[in-house]
Amino acid sequence: DTAVSQTPKYLVTQMGNDKSIKCEQNLGHDTMYWYKQDSKKFLKIMFSYNNKELIINETVPNRFSPKSPDKAHLNLHINSLELGDSAVYFCASSQGPVYNEQFFGPGTRLTVL
Amino acid sequence: GIQVEQSPPDLILQEGANSTLRCNFSDSVNNLQWFHQNPWGQLINLFYIPSGTKQNGRLSATTVATERYSLLYISSSQTTDSGVYFCAVEGYNFNKFYFGSGTKLNVKP
Numbered sequence: 001d002t003a004v005s006q007t008p009k010y011l012v013t014q015m016g017n018d019k020s021i022k023c024e025q026n027l028g029h030d031t032m033y034w035y036k037q038d039s040k041k042f043l044k045i046m047f048s049y050n051n052k053e054l055i056i057n058e059t060v061p062n063r064f065s066p067k068s069p070d071k072a073h074l075n076l077h078i079n080s081l082e083l084g085d086s087a088v089y090f091c092a093s094s095q096g097p098v099y100n101e102q103f104f105g106p107g108t109r110l111t112v113l
Numbered sequence: 114g115i116q117v118e119q120s121p122p123d124l125i126l127q128e129g130a131n132s133t134l135r136c137n138f139s140d141s142v143n144n145l146q147w148f149h150q151n152p153w154g155q156l157i158n159l160f161y162i163p164s165g166t167k168q169n170g171r172l173s174a175t176t177v178a179t180e181r182y183s184l185l186y187i188s189s190s191q192t193t194d195s196g197v198y199f200c201a202v203e204g205y206n207f208n209k210f211y212f213g214s215g216t217k218l219n220v221k222p
Contacts, residue, residue: 041150041197043212090156099144099203099210104156 003027004105006091012111013081021076021108023091031055031098032074034066035090037107043090048098049074055098078110086112115140115204119213126190126220134185134216136200143203145176147185150215151196159185159198190220 004025013019025032033056034046048056052068063079078085091105116139126132136145144163150156160167160174162183167174171190176183187194197215204211 041215043199043201045210088154092156099146101146101158101161103158107154107156 004091004093004103006089006105006108008108009106010109010111012113014113015081015083017081018077018079019081019110020078021089021091021110023074023076023105025072025091025093025103025105027093027095027103029093029095029103030071031094031096031100032068032071033092033094033102034074034076035092035104037088037090039087047074047076050098081110081112083112086110114209115142115202115211117200117202117211117213119198119200119216121216122214123217124219126218128190128192128220128222130190130220131186131188132190132218134187134198134200134218136183136185136213138181138183138200138202138211140181141205142178142181143205145178145183145200145202147174147183148199148201149194149196150199151193156199187218190218192220192222194218195220 031050033048047066049068065077068074088107090107092102094100094102118137147159162176164178171188173186199215200213
């Protein structure tokens with residue numbers, strides 16, 4: 001059973017398009033996260049939700065909008081994609097305090113042409 | 114924000130060798146975690162270690178919070194240990210999580 005899953009695994013799209021990445025966890029965790037890993041492998045927190053409520057929103061452009069329909073899902077919608085959005089996006093989840101031991105999804109490689 | 118520095122940036126080992134990876138951080142932290150990203154990109158949490166020492170098989174980690182550093186020890190390295198090791202810290206000042214730039218490890222057979 002996959003603990004944290006993301007779809008799609010690869011996403012290639014044109015500048016200006018809108019796209020979504022989905023994340024689901026079956027661990028029963030109450031906190032979920034989105035991270036961005038750039039081409040130099042640098043990882044940065046974007047958002048965190050606890051029990052469907054946004055608790056962390058780092059300085060991310062408002063073209064990025066996370067949505068959590070329930071505590072097992074955290075989706076990421078990106079409007080008006082730009083070249084600089086090309087990266088690998090990781091979803092993660094944890095139980096208890098924010099930034100407790102985190103379990104990561106396999107990542108979604110987004111390429112904006 | 115908190116600066117997280119990892120050393121060395123790159124490390125090449127022969128299978129069976131031991132190694133120590135270091136993570137220095139610039140301020141007090143709530144917690145510290147070590148992650149391994151394998152060559153296929155999968156991120157795995159190795160240790161949640163705000164202080165003290167933990168061991169898991171051939172890997173162990175020590176964090177000395179008062180001196181603002183953590184060490185990850187890999188003993189009897191195997192080719193499957195290859196990848197990038199990241200250290201990440203949560204600052205005391207509210208929900209900020211900072212990653213270091215990683216140590217890229219290549220274990221040769």
